[in-house]
Amino acid sequence: MFTQELDFKTTDLNTFPFPFRSDNYRYSNDLRKLEDTNLVTITPEYELQVRAKRRLLDEQPEVRYQSFPHTMEMQWEFLEMVFEMAVEKYPQHFELIKNGDEWTFKNNILKEEQTFTFGDPSTLPYEPYDFAGRHFHQDFVLMVNREDNFYLEIGQVSYAALFSAHWNTGMSFDEIHGPVPFVSRNGDNLIDRVRKFLLGINPGEPWTRINWNLMANRWDVNYETMDVWEPQRSLITPENAGKLVRLRVEEQKFYRMSRSNAILFVLNTQFLPLEDLQLRQEWFDLTYSVLQDIPEAMAEYKGIAPYLPQSVEYLRRVDEKLKNQALQTQEG
Amino acid sequence: MYNSPVLFFESVTLTEKLSPKTHFVKAAIICDEAYKEEAQQLQAQLYDTPSDTLIFENPADVRKFIVEQKMGTCFYIVANWDDAVTIFSTAVEEGVSEEELQVKTIGEKRKYVYCMKCFTPSEIDTQAKQVQCGCGAHLNVGPFYSKVRKGYIGYPFVPEAEGVM
Amino acid sequence: MRIAGNIPVKIDRIVQETSTIKRFRFVPTEDEKLPAFTGGSHLKTFVSDGETVYEREYSLISDPRNREYYEIAISKDPNSRGGSKHWHEAMKVGDELEISFPRNYFPLNPHAKHHVFYASGIGITPFLSMLQDIQFEQTVELHYAARTPEECAFYEELKEKYADITTFHFSRVEEPNRLTTDLMKEHRIGSHVYFCGPVSMVEEFRDAAFSYGYPERAVHFELFSSGLDNSNLEPFVVSLAESGKQIQVSEKETLLDALLREGVNAPYACKIGGCGSCEIEVVEGDVEHRDHFLSEENRKQRSTILTCCSRAKSTNLTIKL
Structure with a gap:
C-alpha cells in the first residue's frame, strides 16, 4: 500500500510558488491572468512526483480517477492540449509525432513511448485523459459548464486536501464547496463570487490563483482515509512540527476548453517543511505572521486546527532563537 | 443526466403543505x-x-x-x-x-449515507449523526449530499480515537 | 496548438447568401488546426480600415467539430457603425485578420428533452451550429422568420438538411405564415426555447414565454448587439464602497469602461448586457437598467447593476467593489 509518510519536498526554491504577499493574507478571490500559459513544468522533483502519482492511481484507481462515459471527446481535447504544450516547451524531453491520426508520444525523461490512434481510446492503456495526465505531476480536474454552474465530469486527483475524485464526481462547484458557507469580512459569499468569475473565463484567456494549507506528515488527506489521518494530527508537537508539518501550496490554473465548454483546473501541489522556511528569511517571517493570526473558523475549514498551535509555537521558538543569535552577533 | 435532480431528504421540492406555485398556468x-x-x-x-x-x-x-x-x-x-x-x-x-x-x-422519509470505506450507500435513521456501515466502518454523517452516489457523505472514524462507541 | 491570445486566419471563401448577407470562411494561417467549439458559440473578429479597428462578434455557423475552417455570416446593417459595412465592402478573399477563440454565451441546455429555436432574420446564425451539436437524445425544432424566401439566408440548405424539423415563417408572401408567440403554448413539458433576432422580437418572445408559465431556466436568448440607444447619456459619479474610491463616468463611456480605466479589477465578459458576468451589488443609488440579463423579478429582488451597460439614474451611485 502506498506510504503516506513520503519524504518529498521542493528542493529548488525558485520553483516553489510561495503564497503570501502581505502579512495578513487570508481568503480572497486573488485571481490573476496567467502569464506563462503553458502548464507543463519540469522541476527537480518531476520524476519522483510523477512516479508517486502513478502509484496512487494504480493502487486506488476508483479513489483517484473518475470520468463519465460521455466525456471521451473532452478527454481527447485535453490530451492534445497537454501533449502539444509539453512538446512546445520541452522539445528535449517530449516528442509528438503525428502521421494523420496515428500519433506517437515520447517521454524521454521516463524513457517511454506510446503509439495510438487519435480518437480511438482502445489504442491506449488507459482512458485518454488518464493516460495524458500520467505524464505530468499536477492534478487535473475538468469542470463542465452546464447552465450557470460547473460540474466535475473528469478528475485525476493524487494530492487531495479534503477532496476525493470518487466522492466529488458529478458534483457542481456549489455542491463541492457548500453547504458550508464561507463569507468574507464584508459578507460576500466567496464561493458564489468565484463561480461567477469562472463563468467569465474565455478560451484563450487562462487565469491563475494560489491556495495554501498545512499538511501534517502526509502526502494528502482525502475523505476515504479520514479515520487514519484525523487522529494523527494531534501527534504534532512544537518539537517535531519543523519536520512533520509542511506548508502545502496549490498553484491553480484555469483553462476554458472550447470544445468541452469546461474549465480545466490544473493543480500544482508543492510542499515545504516549516524548517525549510528559514532558507528564505522573508518567507519565514511572512508565514509566521500569517499563521499566528488565523481566525478559528478558517483553521477549522482548512482542517489544521488540531496542530496549528504546535506549528505556531515551533515558529515562535525558531524566531526567538534567530533574534537572540542576531542580538549576540550585534553584541559580539 | 448524471446531475439531474433526485428526490432526497433535503430536496428543495419537498414541502409540508402543498400550495399553488405562482407563475404557472x-x-x-x-x-x-x-x-x-x-x-x-x-x-x-x-x-x-x-x-x-x-x-x-x-x-x-x-x-x-x-x-x-x-x-x-x-x-x-x-x-x-x-x-x-x-x-x-x-x-x-x-x-x-x-x-x-x-x-x-x-409517512417516513428515507435518508441514505454513503460509506467512504466500502463505497456503498445504506439507509439510516433520519436523525442519526453516527452510524456503523455493514462493512464495519464507523461513520460520521456529514452535510454533503451526492446525486451520483445517492447519499450523504459518511466520514470514517475510529471510535476509540474520538472517545465514542 | 494555440493556448492563449488571438488566432490569425485568412479569408478563403466568400458567398453572397442574400442581397444583404455574406458568408465568410476562415482558414488558419499559422496553426495546423482550429479549436473545435460548441453549438451556439461566437467569436470576435478584429479588422481595420487603416484608421479604425472594428472589433465585432459573430456567431459561428460551421460544424462545431470542423477544425479545418470556421464560417460566419454577416448581415449588412443599414445602421452600421462601420463594422458590417467594412466587412461587406472591403473584405475579400485572401485578406488576413485575427479572431478570438470561440466562446459560448448561448449553449444548448443539457437537461432539455426538446429544444425549440426561434430565429428572425440574421438571428438564424447561432442555430446553424447548434443544429449540428444536439446530444443526449434530445429532439429539436426550428422556427425561422423572414420576409420572403429570397431574403431568407440558408433557405435551401435548411430545406435540404432539416426539412422535417424546420418551419419557415414568411411575412411578405401571398399566403403569409407570420411567426407568433402562441406556438410556445403547445411545447411539451421538458422543452427549452431559444430566441435570436432583433431586440424587439427577443423581448416579445421572452415576455410571452414567462406569461405562458415557462420557468426562467427554460428560456434562452442571444442578441447580436446591445441594441441600446446611446444618445442622451448623462455623466455620473460612482463610489466604490470597499476601496472608498470615487470615479467620474462620462457620458461617452460605460461604468465598466470607467472602472477598468481606473485599474479596478471588475469582472466582465460579453459587454452587451447579455451574460451577467459584470453584475455588481449596489449599496446606494437607483439604477437605470439597460441590460437584457436581469429579469423584472431580479431587478426588484437583487439590488445590482450590470456595469457594462447600465447606469445611475441620478448623479451618484455606490457599488460594492
Whole structure:
C-alpha cells in the first residue's frame, strides 16, 4: 500500500510558488491572468512526483480517477492540449509525432513511448485523459459548464486536501464547496463570487490563483482515509512540527476548453517543511505572521486546527532563537 | 443526466403543505389513492388554474400522463416516500425541473449515507449523526449530499480515537 | 496548438447568401488546426480600415467539430457603425485578420428533452451550429422568420438538411405564415426555447414565454448587439464602497469602461448586457437598467447593476467593489 509518510519536498526554491504577499493574507478571490500559459513544468522533483502519482492511481484507481462515459471527446481535447504544450516547451524531453491520426508520444525523461490512434481510446492503456495526465505531476480536474454552474465530469486527483475524485464526481462547484458557507469580512459569499468569475473565463484567456494549507506528515488527506489521518494530527508537537508539518501550496490554473465548454483546473501541489522556511528569511517571517493570526473558523475549514498551535509555537521558538543569535552577533 | 435532480431528504421540492406555485398556468397533480383528499384541497386553492389529476397506479401511466403536459405546467406530487421517488424520477427523466415540482410525502422519509470505506450507500435513521456501515466502518454523517452516489457523505472514524462507541 | 491570445486566419471563401448577407470562411494561417467549439458559440473578429479597428462578434455557423475552417455570416446593417459595412465592402478573399477563440454565451441546455429555436432574420446564425451539436437524445425544432424566401439566408440548405424539423415563417408572401408567440403554448413539458433576432422580437418572445408559465431556466436568448440607444447619456459619479474610491463616468463611456480605466479589477465578459458576468451589488443609488440579463423579478429582488451597460439614474451611485 502506498506510504503516506513520503519524504518529498521542493528542493529548488525558485520553483516553489510561495503564497503570501502581505502579512495578513487570508481568503480572497486573488485571481490573476496567467502569464506563462503553458502548464507543463519540469522541476527537480518531476520524476519522483510523477512516479508517486502513478502509484496512487494504480493502487486506488476508483479513489483517484473518475470520468463519465460521455466525456471521451473532452478527454481527447485535453490530451492534445497537454501533449502539444509539453512538446512546445520541452522539445528535449517530449516528442509528438503525428502521421494523420496515428500519433506517437515520447517521454524521454521516463524513457517511454506510446503509439495510438487519435480518437480511438482502445489504442491506449488507459482512458485518454488518464493516460495524458500520467505524464505530468499536477492534478487535473475538468469542470463542465452546464447552465450557470460547473460540474466535475473528469478528475485525476493524487494530492487531495479534503477532496476525493470518487466522492466529488458529478458534483457542481456549489455542491463541492457548500453547504458550508464561507463569507468574507464584508459578507460576500466567496464561493458564489468565484463561480461567477469562472463563468467569465474565455478560451484563450487562462487565469491563475494560489491556495495554501498545512499538511501534517502526509502526502494528502482525502475523505476515504479520514479515520487514519484525523487522529494523527494531534501527534504534532512544537518539537517535531519543523519536520512533520509542511506548508502545502496549490498553484491553480484555469483553462476554458472550447470544445468541452469546461474549465480545466490544473493543480500544482508543492510542499515545504516549516524548517525549510528559514532558507528564505522573508518567507519565514511572512508565514509566521500569517499563521499566528488565523481566525478559528478558517483553521477549522482548512482542517489544521488540531496542530496549528504546535506549528505556531515551533515558529515562535525558531524566531526567538534567530533574534537572540542576531542580538549576540550585534553584541559580539 | 448524471446531475439531474433526485428526490432526497433535503430536496428543495419537498414541502409540508402543498400550495399553488405562482407563475404557472396549469397544474398536474399525481397522488396515491389514499391521499386523494390532499389533491382535492390543493385543487380548491388553484381557483381558475386548470388542472389534471392522476391517481398513481403504475409508472407507465405516470410517464404517459407527464409527457402529455405542456410547458407552463407545475407538477404536484402527494404520495408515500417510495411512490414519490418513482413519480419524481419519471418527471425528471421527461425534462421536468425542480422549479416545476412540488412534493409532499406522507409517512417516513428515507435518508441514505454513503460509506467512504466500502463505497456503498445504506439507509439510516433520519436523525442519526453516527452510524456503523455493514462493512464495519464507523461513520460520521456529514452535510454533503451526492446525486451520483445517492447519499450523504459518511466520514470514517475510529471510535476509540474520538472517545465514542 | 494555440493556448492563449488571438488566432490569425485568412479569408478563403466568400458567398453572397442574400442581397444583404455574406458568408465568410476562415482558414488558419499559422496553426495546423482550429479549436473545435460548441453549438451556439461566437467569436470576435478584429479588422481595420487603416484608421479604425472594428472589433465585432459573430456567431459561428460551421460544424462545431470542423477544425479545418470556421464560417460566419454577416448581415449588412443599414445602421452600421462601420463594422458590417467594412466587412461587406472591403473584405475579400485572401485578406488576413485575427479572431478570438470561440466562446459560448448561448449553449444548448443539457437537461432539455426538446429544444425549440426561434430565429428572425440574421438571428438564424447561432442555430446553424447548434443544429449540428444536439446530444443526449434530445429532439429539436426550428422556427425561422423572414420576409420572403429570397431574403431568407440558408433557405435551401435548411430545406435540404432539416426539412422535417424546420418551419419557415414568411411575412411578405401571398399566403403569409407570420411567426407568433402562441406556438410556445403547445411545447411539451421538458422543452427549452431559444430566441435570436432583433431586440424587439427577443423581448416579445421572452415576455410571452414567462406569461405562458415557462420557468426562467427554460428560456434562452442571444442578441447580436446591445441594441441600446446611446444618445442622451448623462455623466455620473460612482463610489466604490470597499476601496472608498470615487470615479467620474462620462457620458461617452460605460461604468465598466470607467472602472477598468481606473485599474479596478471588475469582472466582465460579453459587454452587451447579455451574460451577467459584470453584475455588481449596489449599496446606494437607483439604477437605470439597460441590460437584457436581469429579469423584472431580479431587478426588484437583487439590488445590482450590470456595469457594462447600465447606469445611475441620478448623479451618484455606490457599488460594492
